[in-house]
Amino acid sequence: MTTITDIAPSQAASAAQPLHFHAKPAPQPATDAGTDAWRVEDVQALFDLPFSDLLHRAQTVHREHFDPAEVELATLLSVKTGGCPEDCGYCPQSVHFDTGLTAGKLMGVDAVREAAQRAKQAGATRFCMGAAWRAPKDRDVDAVAELVRTVKAEGLEACATLGMLSDGHAEILRDAGLDYYNHNLDSAPDFYGEIITTRDYQDRLDTLARVRGAGVKVCCGGIVGMGESRLQRAALVAQLANLAPDYPESVPINHLVKVQGTPLADQPDLDPLEFVRTIAVARITMPRARVRLSAGRQQMSEAVQALCFLAGANSIFYGEKLLTTGNPDVAADMGLLAKLGLRPRHVSAD
Numbered sequence: 001m002t003t004i005t006d007i008a009p010s011q012a013a014s015a016a017q018p019l020h021f022h023a024k025p026a027p028q029p030a031t032d033a034g035t036d037a038w039r040v041e042d043v044q045a046l047f048d049l050p051f052s053d054l055l056h057r058a059q060t061v062h063r064e065h066f067d068p069a070e071v072e073l074a075t076l077l078s079v080k081t082g083g084c085p086e087d088c089g090y091c092p093q094s095v096h097f098d099t100g101l102t103a104g105k106l107m108g109v110d111a112v113r114e115a116a117q118r119a120k121q122a123g124a125t126r127f128c129m130g131a132a133w134r135a136p137k138d139r140d141v142d143a144v145a146e147l148v149r150t151v152k153a154e155g156l157e158a159c160a161t162l163g164m165l166s167d168g169h170a171e172i173l174r175d176a177g178l179d180y181y182n183h184n185l186d187s188a189p190d191f192y193g194e195i196i197t198t199r200d201y202q203d204r205l206d207t208l209a210r211v212r213g214a215g216v217k218v219c220c221g222g223i224v225g226m227g228e229s230r231l232q233r234a235a236l237v238a239q240l241a242n243l244a245p246d247y248p249e250s251v252p253i254n255h256l257v258k259v260q261g262t263p264l265a266d267q268p269d270l271d272p273l274e275f276v277r278t279i280a281v282a283r284i285t286m287p288r289a290r291v292r293l294s295a296g297r298q299q300m301s302e303a304v305q306a307l308c309f310l311a312g313a314n315s316i317f318y319g320e321k322l323l324t325t326g327n328p329d330v331a332a333d334m335g336l337l338a339k340l341g342l343r344p345r346h347v348s349a350d
């Protein structure tokens with residue numbers, strides 16, 4: 001009897017019978033009345049896949065829609081820090097928690113222009129401005145619109161996160177040239193109340209609808225590691241993937257940064273591989289979105305970040321600081337991208 005070891009490798013290749021794997025069919029969105037919607041259980045089934053199957057599937061989807069070597073660099077600037085009346089349990093900017101943060105007024109045009117120029121020089125293509133408001137007043141929106149014009153004049157994509165918008169606000173920002181509005185869903189609907197009590201899920205959805213209605217691109221994601229279950233992480237991703245009329249163009253996946261003084265300061269660590277799984281599931285369910293590896297990168301090893309890129313993350317926050325918490329420095333990020341053979345995305349903002 002000839003065994004596979006009796007013949008040369010080239011013969012072995014042709015003599016060997018094809019291998020048959022009995023993999024379960026990969027979960028797909030359910031088709032409901034002509035629309036593709038992800039059911040929470042199908043998203044959870046993705047989370048439950050063997051790790052290498054999940055990453056293979058995510059990387060395959062990623063390559064169908066993006067250059068896998070390209071990473072978007074987005075810089076985040078807090079243009080109005082602290083003093084926020086909301087009580088988001090992860091946030092050092094809330095007035096409800098004593099985190100030692102000094103509140104500040106809205107930054108002026110010159111300071112924002114300088115920050116945008118520095119970000120561009122360092123290689124960023126998107127500039128995101130965050131203001132710690134529950135909901136901006138009309139005059140706040142006008143002031144931020146001026147900041148948007150300033151950022152756009154520097155040839156950067158502009159994004160803003162200002163809290164809940166009222167009717168007409170998104171249109172003012174759009175007319176100033178705003179490309180994206182960020183408003184995160186944070187977590188699953190049934191976990192939201194554990195983290196935030198001063199607004200509800202529907203408030204978030206209403207603002208997202210206003211942003212979409214004005215034709216501004218949506219940046220919307222969430223935070224994991226706040227004590228939610230895997231099922232709740234799946235429910236968050238399903239919410240994002242099913243947002244109507246389309247899922248967000250940009251999906252930041254944040255890892256909780258535990259800030260002393262906030263209610264989540266002593267939250268047990270999330271397994272880093274569960275974070276990677278969350279990125280992969282976001283990539284599979286929202287194939288055309290920029291999935292951003294966002295807060296929490298400073299606490300992540302390079303190996304975990306590399307797995308996140310493999311799982312389909314193709315955007316990072318770039319620069320030494322996020323809104324108030326730390327971020328890997330620019331040289332470390334450039335070193336990591338070079339080590340992985342990744343390169344920054346170039347864009348010409350109009």
Ligand code: SF4
Nearest residue numbers: 084086088091094132
């Ligand atoms: S996350 Fe935003 S809305 Fe919530 S407390 Fe912080 S600044 Fe306010």
